[in-house]
Amino acid sequence: MGLAVTRSGRRLARLTLDTLADLPDDVRSCVYWELDPVRRQRAIDSGDAISEKEAWLSRVLLEWGSCGRVAYVDGVAVGFVAYAPAPYLPGAEAMPTAPISEDAVLLSTALVLPEHAGGGIGRMLMQSVVRDLVKRGGIRAVEAFGDTRVERGAPIDHRSCVLPADYLLRVGFKTQRAHARYPRMRLEVKSAVTWRTEVEAALEKLLGVVRPGRAARPATERHTH
Template structure:
């Protein structure tokens, strides 16, 4: 692994790193709540607090469920994944449910000005590494949108990932649908990306190493950016 490049990091998704993301991301509950609870939270103006409560619950019950990419201390992208029971919004998708041996990749985002630089692929590989370490998970599945705009990378235009992005990072169609196909990436096959992705990681985000994320002290805005494999 190469030396860490200053200012370029991947961090676990925590309450602190969530706060670095755009407001519309922090208040989006498309996947995290069923439609009835989601509408109730939106009407009550509690979307952000519900998102934080959801993240806290998943971190306590299941563990790490996302990554945030930083360039020069700016959050430029993120990815979220979890077992299907933690993402009840997926039940409304026409190609649901996901397979029992898979976790759900709900969404990902890269700022448009950073699209096309490989950050989306780096985030996806960080998910695969996490699942390999956990063991017992055979695949990642996601719902793609065949009509979502995509210009060289993942863009935050809707709550469902572009199908083209999923295909680009190795997913294959599991259950076809004209608009929202369910797609699947076998964890075992994704491990073969390692050499390619590590080289790109050194070039783009810097080589980073794992560790468990302690709860940062209040006011310590830099401590939460834990370096990852």
């Protein structure tokens, strides 16, 4: 089903119409990346932003597959990530450091609610993106547009459309194209594979595969789903 629960009440789930509904309204109505500026303003003015977001998600799930993860703590959605190939995110074309590289997918959004900042959820979400892209194959990198004006070390603000550049640096991105305000950042999937063991260990702890007080089982014996 794409999720598992730990004794601490944490879990990851795929981004679907059902899990999207668990996120705050201002997140569900944000179509900054999903629509071009003209369609975006039209959707906002008409009050159709949420339905446009749902339509976008349905299309990507049908045509490309899984495009995000939602993090829960004790049954409450506290964070999520969304990513897709550039053609599905036309809003990115307006960024001064666009376009993203042809061999990459775009990380459009990452969210962690303020009350859960600093608990490693943002890193866990990013690691789940890398794990998905590694499994897909044929994708060399994930890129994102960063905002350099967000205070260093500040939590991801769910009201912001552009990720803090500092957050992207902390989770392994490097500057691909510099810009005073909106640099384009890149994480090579090939280099990320070198810390895949760390990624999988962290995910197993989050998903409850590794039980407290017991040694981790060999990779061949671990749960795969």
